[in-house]
Amino acid sequence: MEVSSYVRPRSLDEAYTLLTQKNAFVIGGGAWSRMSLRRVETAIDLSLLNLRFIKKTDTYIEIGAMTTARELETSSELEKTFGSLFKDTVAHIVGVQMRNIVTIGGTVAGKYGFSDLNTTLLALNARIVPYNGEAVDFEQFLLESHKEAFLIEKIVIDTFDTKGAFQSIRNTQGDFSILNVAAAKAGGSWRIAVGARPGAARLAREGAKVLEGHDTIELDLAEKAAKVAAQELSFGKDLRADAAYRQNVCLPLVRRAIMEVAE
Amino acid sequence: MDKHFNEVGKARPKIDGKGLVTGRPAYTDDLACGDALVVKIIRSPHAHARIISVDTSDAQKVSGFVLALSSKDVKRIPFTRAGQGHPEPSPHDKFILDEYVRYVGDEVAIVAAIDEESAAEAARLVKVTYEVLDAVLDFEEAMDNPTVIHPEPEIHDMFPIGFEPKRNIAAAYAMEIGDVEKVLESSEVSIKASYHTQAQAHVALEPHTAYTYLDLHGRLNVVTSTQNPFHTRRLLGQALDMPLRNIRIQKPRIGGGFGAKQHLHVEPYAALVTLKTGKPAKVVLSRKEVFEATFSRHQMRIDVGIGATRDGHIRAIDMHVLSNTGAYGEHALTVFMVGGSKTLPLYNKVEAVRFGGQIVYTNKVPAGAYRGYGAIQGNFALESAIDELAAKLGMDPVELRKKNMIAEGQTSEVFKIMGEGGEGVEMIVESCKLDYCVKRGCRLIDWLPSRLAYEVAPGRIRAKGMAIAMQGSGIPLIDMGSANLELQDDGFFKLHMGATDLGTGSDTILAQIAAEELGVDSDDIIVYASDTDHTPYDVGAYASSTTYVSGNAVIRAAQNMKKELCAAAATKFSVDADQVEFDGKELRTKDGSKTITLKELSFDLLYHDGLNMKTVNASGSFSGEKSPPPYMAGFVEVEIDLETGKVDVLDYVAVVDCGTPINPQLAKIQVEGGLLQGIGMALYEDVQYTENGRLRTNNLMHYKIPSREDVKKLTVEFAESYEPSGPFGAKSVGEIGIDTPLAAIANAIYNATGARIRELPLTPPRVLAAIREAAQS
């Protein structure tokens, strides 16, 4: 990445103003910098803005945009609330060194197809909270593009009666997912998210509907829901697999995620 | 053999270990001086093209720019980059810079500048126009393709190797013992199948690097990450048309080889800049360049036919190979031949055996040397085919092998017929513990023919598979190594050898061998190696030659040293030399009347003995009259997820016969490291190209080598074995570990699911598709 000027604003307001300038770019972890061919006029570093936090209330968790994947992995707050969900989700990101760099804000903003974290956040119905703007549902955020400056301040996840599970298939343990799945139940409501399709995560709404209204989930109901999910989503081909494989493997992964949540 | 050794067989720590772990500067780029000119290579974006023009005018405007070179600036001399002995069995089909480019990544031009940034900027500004030509990308379509990749009139072979460039054939070979067709036809049971192996990348963690400068005498000095300093000197001299006496090659510490650096690689480009400017220069490749523009393993299609009696006696084996050597023919013939010469002799009781095929050019990444060197590809095919035969016979695959595999004291006619690019050497196998290796491996993995696969959970199966393998120990009559020993004051010895330590620890184990023969401590041996100005010749680290060839050379040097020491002491004692004995610490007359310590002798000879003062040195050279094979049996236990096709290795058991392990720990690591590379090729390392011939898997994000979380366990043991012709009974151990995982894992998948997969890697999509197909039929 070519950078003309590198700035560390001292307030969110200053950061936001910088971002409205031409060809300005917020650096999250900056892990892509070496590989990126981007030419950036102003690189904005949010390190001074105290955005590394995980705050728990009775009904929701707030995660600051600069919180690293490693912090998500080792957070006792996240473990108390969601069990091993976040640990399972980020465990395969290369190594602890990389996880000490990549941030939740950078991952969310990047909308990467391969992202495991985004799939889990989508299943959890996360809200993306920008500075100086309205919170956006992550599903919407993934589908829309932003014309004005959008400075992610934090991510909010409702936690009341919420449980989630993450499943994936990949070659080596540190490789990108060939496909990833996250299922979550909040109260009586189910969400099934599938990512690395290779496209970015999407909700399988029809699949989730199959589970609605059932207090207990039996294996064949989960199988049915998974089948519907695999049919309703679209898959593509890349280096790692073709569409047919992704669709084939979507079924068992969704079923396993559902059963993990259901037990 | 009950041998008591003092130094050999001890797990001596590597002499460079502490320095490397604590980060002392050791590798070529650490040693390059700070003001070395940085050389960047401009590379072709096309798989096949003619360069119309190279315009460096914008590049020259970059501040810090020093020099740009294209083919018009370089003398046109065809050479080979293959690190092999002379005459090389590889075609001389490469020019330093040429008018044609033959693969995406091929060198077009070079620029040199004062630092990394200017060089990168200058390289970006070089404008090249091309006439794009049709590319040959499918190696099964290469032979007699209308597009000829090497039409140049100057290229040539060094001796007949079947070189037919007009047909896109780099080399070809055929041999037959007995009448294979006849025996196959009359066999009660036969199988016939084709197997495909991919062009694996070495991924040595240190990218290829070379640093050049002119010394005080105006000689070209090259510090380079190489496995073969002496070949590099000769090949570089040829390519640059320079007398060898004006070139010095030094190998410092290198960050991995595995065959990647058994070639001339970036040295000519750094050298050209130094020769033209008089200044130091360096080339440090990026990982992308290492993938795209160094060397890979030869991709192969191997057609196997086996004929046997109904009770499992193998009567004939037929192996036909089509090998893809990419854009240039380095190691083309020899890798191909090892595919047969280091697999077929495993089944030496056949009535007939045939091996042949072609190695073709394509407009893809050039293939070259890589650990296993053909034996790994051949092993996948043959050991899969043997299991297919076992299935057809309804026989335990282990029993089938026991019935047919080679044993100690036996020979194979293949040894005599197939050598390094030509005929081989007859050999009785004086050490072979395959029977023990198989038996012990069965015990360790708990091999129960009636229960090779079982369900552990719904949709999850555990299964076992196995394969046997052999390799070689150097190339007989062709590989030669030498060592010089010199006594120093204070009673220690300098050991100078050409032998090339890639991190394997050869410096350490060769010192152990010298110490053992001399009767001294390893700490009394100070090693210096791999410097063409100061160390004697050695072929370099390849063909698993270092322990056997260089080790035997060290023994000879040590034996000669003992004679010299006794002679020097005899002069002092005024007796005949045969009256003096040396026990490692003291020299004394046989009757014990006169003694002197080694330490005292060393001082006297250098300072005190007047007209009798001298330097005591001794040398030894060795080249083998045989290449005693190491053997191994590999057993894998995998767990397969039937719904996703994911295959995980739970345990890999390797029982190895390498003769005496000179340093048991270093030997073990060689096997463990080889196993992981084999498992990587079997399961993970995928090679993909675009339809325009660009390598898509050209970085470590997409080309995945195993991480430490991928394999649960490795279990490596050594058989008690002793090779009489080897140094203190040793054979080689460098390559044998890599050969078996491909077939062992494919066999396990078959045992679990009935799906026989004959191409690699065994990624989840490939395995799932095969499982589903097998389930349907």
Place this chain on the structure above:
Amino acid sequence: MIITLTVNGQEKVHMITPGAMLVDVLRSAGYTEVKKGCDTGSCGVCTVLLDGLPILSCSYLAAKADGHEITTIRGMEKEAAEFSEFLVGEGADQCGFCSPGLALTVMAMKKELKAPSDEEIKHYLAGNLCRCSGYEGQLRAIKKYLEACRG
């Protein structure tokens, strides 16, 4: 732009282009123990500690490290030498290219994890690739080292 890095306890000023990666700035400044093995943040040989946490210096902007403390293996020479005894004792230091990065990550792991199981060790070190040793010998060495540190 000008940045200040405290490397192995020594504070120094560096002149960099804003987009420079930390690994290049460190190597140019003479810290050749920080290696470059790949282009994509995949191999771990460039590992350094940033304020005590292991990061990939090839995937970290030097400007982002401005004002922070960096430790390379030469800043932990005594511990590295101790650890090297165990690694060398298993023969598991082969070409050595992965070793400095591995040693640093082991030091960081020692601080973060109390009595890690084999699986936990492998997981913590998963980002440090090795092509020579097959990992098994390194695991043996690391377990012995951790035990020696505890005992």
